[in-house]
Amino acid sequence: MPEILNLPGSLLLVGCGKMGGALLDGWLARGLPPKDVFIVEPFQAMRETLAAKGVNVCADESGLPKDLRPAVILLATKPQQFSEALPAYARFARPDCCYLSVAAGKTIAAMKQLLGPNAVVIRAMPNTPAAVGRGITVFTPDANATEAQRRISSELLEAVGEVAELEDEGLLDAVTAVSGGGPAYVFLLIECLARAGVEAGLPEALAMQLASVTVSGAGELARLSAEDAATLRRNVTSPRGTTLEALNVLMADDGLQPLMTRAIAAATRRSRELAEND
Incomplete structure (x- = not known):
């Protein structure tokens, strides 16, 4: 399994629940420098735990550095909170930044409505064995994702198990049924x-x-x-x-x-x- 050492910029993690936390632990274990990780997490007790790991953590988007230019924004907040939470991160939309979502049921088109049409979105479906590093994740990139962004997304997801890429987003419903459930x-x-x-x-x-x-x-x-x-x-x-x-x-x-x-x-x-x- 390759180490994640050379992200072309910082990584922003939005939400650090069970899946976000599992991914974070996997990244840090495989060499991602904590100083390059920025996390938005609303719960204070969780922020204190995260800060002890050396990452940058804040309660909401307003606490992020104004000059932050993340290479990847991993969206791990609850799907039902997307409509309220995502518009705050539309300012990061640019060709050299991709949004990697692990939220079930949220399509690429739905996320682009919240983030803007120029956002590069990659949708992923992980499963709960990720908590012990034995999950499997299938991801689908939108048409604007570069080969480098696909590779980076795959490497990030490999931190919690195996990864497969799927071109047809419509098949993620079957993926959800088989591996998600x-x-x-x-x-x-x-x-x-x-x-x-x-x-x-x-x-x-x-x-x-x-x-x-x-x-x-x-x-x-x-x-x-x-x-x-x-x-x-x-x-x-x-x-x-x-x-x-x-x-x-x-x-x-x-x-x-x-x-x-x-x-x-x-x-x-x-x-x-x-x-x-x-």
Whole structure:
């Protein structure tokens, strides 16, 4: 993973909640000088914590240096606050500055309405495993983004996990459904697996331990293995064995796949509705 050492200017982080905080920690761990980071964070307790890290922090946009010329403005404030918060940062819009948004449901067009038509906007969809450096983020740049701005955005997002670029912004609704909501589906799988173990007679604590460690371990195996998921599944499945009996249920015509397909379709549809109602 490349270190982030050569940003062509300072970085402005607007909002430092869970996702913004995870990104900040990743940047600092990978060599970004704290003096080059400016943060707008309204909560005083959080500002005190951030100041201890050596970054520049203020309560609102008015506290930023008047001559500040950030290369990247990362928008990590809550989506419902965008209409009120973003216009204050329109003054930074210029070709050598890009706005990198990690807010769900806010389209590039909607952000340009608040920041001005000349703003260079890159929209990203991260997920919550970013908190432990194991997230995945998909980003889509607008037509004005340069190759250098795409690269910088990718490097910044890589601080919390893997990154992929997607040209078609419309597909971010499906990305939101699969990876944005994906951790919740996996957590539900752990809950269901543990509950099934309890119903089979296992103590509750042991059933949860077995389910949690098995799911996380299988995920790590899938990530590190050169074999695809289907091959890994077959490797665990012995002919006429116990796993096959369970898979006969899970892979039936009314099993897990059609259920997951309907779930992802519902989440994708809802993501599109939220964007249309922006």
